[in-house]
Amino acid sequence: MAQRRVPFGERARYWFDSTLARGTSALFGWMALLCLGIVVPASAVLVWTDPHAPASLPDRLARVWRLTGQTLRLGDATGTPLRMAMSLLLALVALLYVSTLVGLITTALTERLTALRRGRSTVLEHGHAVVLGWSEQVFTVVGELVAANANQPRAAVAVLADRDKTAMEEAFAAKVGPLGRTRLICRSGPTTDPDVLALAGPATAGVVLVLPHDDPDADAEVVKTLLALRRALAGAERRPPVVAAVRDDRYRxxxxxxxxxxxxxxxSDTVTARMIVQAARRPGLSLVHQELLDFAGEEFYLVAEASLAGRPFGDALLSYRTSSVVGVVRGDVPLLNPPTRMPLAPEDLLVVLTRDDDTAHPEDCAALVEEAAMASGPPTPARAERHLVLGWNRRAPLIVDQLHRCGPPGSTVDVMADTAGSAARQTIGADAHEEARSVPALHQGDITRPETLHRLDVHSYDSVIVLGQDPVPGQPPDDPDNRTLVTLLLLRRLEEATGRRLPIVTELIDDRNRALVPLGDGADVIISGKVIGLLMAQISQNRHLAAVFEQLLSADGPRVRLRPAGDYVLPGCDTTFATVVAAARRRGECALGYRTRRGSSRAPGNGLRINPDKAERRRWTADDEVVVVGED
Structure with a gap:
């Protein structure tokens, strides 16, 4: 077979590529030929078209040489060959020196920019917040710190995580959004290395927050990070307060x-389990917790009020028109909902729910109370409760245990888990040895299949708790939420088929999936990571609030509750919120808001009103609820 004739163009390109492959010398030669091939003819055209050009050919060639040398910054001297050679040599040396200097400067700048891009420079800030670690909670924590610093002229948040700096900045830009006056500084490196921790400037920080990771060894990593932080701060004049979170109480x-x-x-698991249980026992309570934990609305502050010293605590409840008092801090111990007759000491700090730290102005509201509108009957008696838990994860044993401990006598808990829920059987088996409790019933089945849910009479339960599975290494992070959303769709179909609303409490992993939940706006949806992130951000602003929230979210004792409004004021009566506060005081509780059933499914407030003006009047109905801090 005849050999194909290779076109000249392909052969020329192949020869050109082969010469380039020889290295820098070949590239330098081609660049020189290319420049000379353009500059020399152009210089000759300029000389020959110049009316003042020399007449003789040698003089014209000398002029062409000068133009070429000036253009290429080469020696332009004329005369003997030795003189021209020395001029060219000096020009090449100068060119080599300048190009080398430019190369060194460019390399240094590139290395510096690369180091900055890697996040390896030390943070030189004072009073800033340092966030160590990376998880879904980091976006909640940083977002809340930005909201808390909205009125601060110079605020900064430094995040140190073992991730690429550019990737972190892009993630914050996408999930947190505008930062306002707060400067966000990202540094890259392992949080368990004391030398790397120093990059975030913890010695001059106002607070350090240590986040748990998403891997199975997250708690051990938190402990190791805290030890590294302790080492990094050795010898420092001051140690900033530290706020950390672990999942398992064994590591606390x-x-x-x-x-x-x-x-x-x-x-984090205990806090999440308590919030799920409280929302299951009283639908809508998760919305109250959300309002109390974020910085968007009302917040808890510690206020010193000398004018109330010596007076009973009950008087403080009606001493602020636009703020709600829920307790005192005596020493370092918070006393939420103390006895109304307890006298206030001069050094006591009031725990006040208010809009900002400068909005708690004392004003006597006793004249706004209308005694005739108060309800005088006994409170609504508690009845036995039935709860259904769909799914199983590491928080499920805590949830089942608290449902038993907190529920009225005769309450029951049923669990529906798939065949992988061997832990559920072990937990329920352990509960069987406690004679004081009823044994939870375990049903095995896939909660993402319609026939599984049809076997259960879901409408007979007071609450349905939907839990996602624990993330599995190598599994997509959205997989637990995907299964939860499928289950919620099936429950939504049961609601539409029967025309009856189910009291559902949902646990999600990713906050972005909240908008996909096929339930009403007022549904109880608890994002496990976001809850602990909000709590850490609140405590980072005032560590004394840790004990306050510990009591408010506790399994027993004084905590946030939703009570029927009919226990406080007469249904159909038009009266002030100060009347509700006075009625709650009479029952030994602190009222801090209300929720209307009519607006419970309408965003953004979902009928919830926290810390209303004491002079606010409205017509109260039997379906309304009052938010109080009280005991069972």
């Missing part, structure tokens, strides 16, 4: 020891 003591006496360590 070790983390507390590593965090130091001023540190606060939270148990």
């Amino acid at each position: 003591l070790a983390a507390s020891l590593a965090a130091g006496p001023d540190g606060v360590v939270l148990e």
Whole structure:
């Protein structure tokens, strides 16, 4: 077979590519030929078209040489060959020196920019917040810190995580949005290395927050980070307060020891389980918790009020028109909803729910109380409750345990989990040995299949709790939420088929999936990571609030509750909120808001009104609820 004739163009390109492959010398030669091939002819055209050009050919060639040398910054001297050679040599040396200097400067700048891009420079800030670690909670924490610093002229948040700096900045830009006056500084490196921790400037920070990671060894990593922080701060004049979170209570003591006496360590699983249980027992309570934890609305502050010293605590409840008092801090111990006759000491700090730290102005509201509108009957008696838990994860044993401990006598809990829920059987088996409790019933089945849910009479339960599975290594992070959303769709179909609303409490992992939940706007949806992020952000602003929230979210004792409004004021009566506060005081409770059933499904407030003006009047109905801090 005849050999194909290779076109000249392909052969020329192949020869050109082969010469370039020889290295820098070949590239330099081609660049020189290219420049000379353009500059020399152009210079010759300029000389030959110049009316003042020399007449003789040697003089014209000398002129062409000068133009070429000036253009290429080469020697332009004329005369003997030796003189021209020396001029060219000096020009090449100068060119080599300048190009080398430019190369060194460019390399140094590139390395510096690369180092900055890697996030390896030390943060030189004072009073800033340092966030150590990376998880879904980091966006909630940073977002809340930005909201808390909205009125601060110079605020900064430094985030140190073992991730690429540019990737972190892009993630914050997408999920947190505008930062206002707050400067966000990202640094890259392992949080367990004391030398790397120094990059975030913890010695001059106002607070340090240590986030749990998403891997199975998250708690051990938190303890190791706290030890590294302790080492990095060795010898420092001051130690900033530390706020950390662990998932398992077995690591809390070790983390507390590593965090130091001023540190606060939270148990994320316990807090999440308590909020799920409280929302299951009283639908809508998760909305109250959300309002109290974020910085968008009312916040808790500690206020010193000398004018109330010596007076009973009950008088303080009606001493602020636009703020709500829920307790006192005596020493370092918070007393929420103390006895109304307890006298206030001069050094006591009031725990006040108000819009900002400068909005708690004392004003006597006793004249706004209308005694005739108060309800005088006994409170609504508690009845036995039935709860259904769909799914199983590491928080489920805590939820089942608290449902038993907090529920009225005769309450029951049923669990529907798939065949992988061996932990559910072990937990329920352990509960069987406690004679004081009823044994939860375990049903095995896939909660993402319609026939599984049809076997249950879901409308006979007072609450349905939907839990996602624990993330599995190598599994997509959205997979637990995906299964939860499928289950919610099936429950929504049951609601539409029967025309009856189900009291559903949903736990999600990713806050972005909240908008996809096929339930009403007022549904109880608890984002496990976001809850602990909000709590850490609140405590980072005032560590004394840790004990306050510990009581408010506790399994027993004084905590936030939703009570029927008919227990406080007469249904159909038009009266002030001060009357509700006075009625709650009479029952030994602190009222801090209300929720209307009529607006419970309408965003953005969902009928919830926290810390209303004491002079606000409205017509109260039997379906309204009052938000109080009280005991069972």
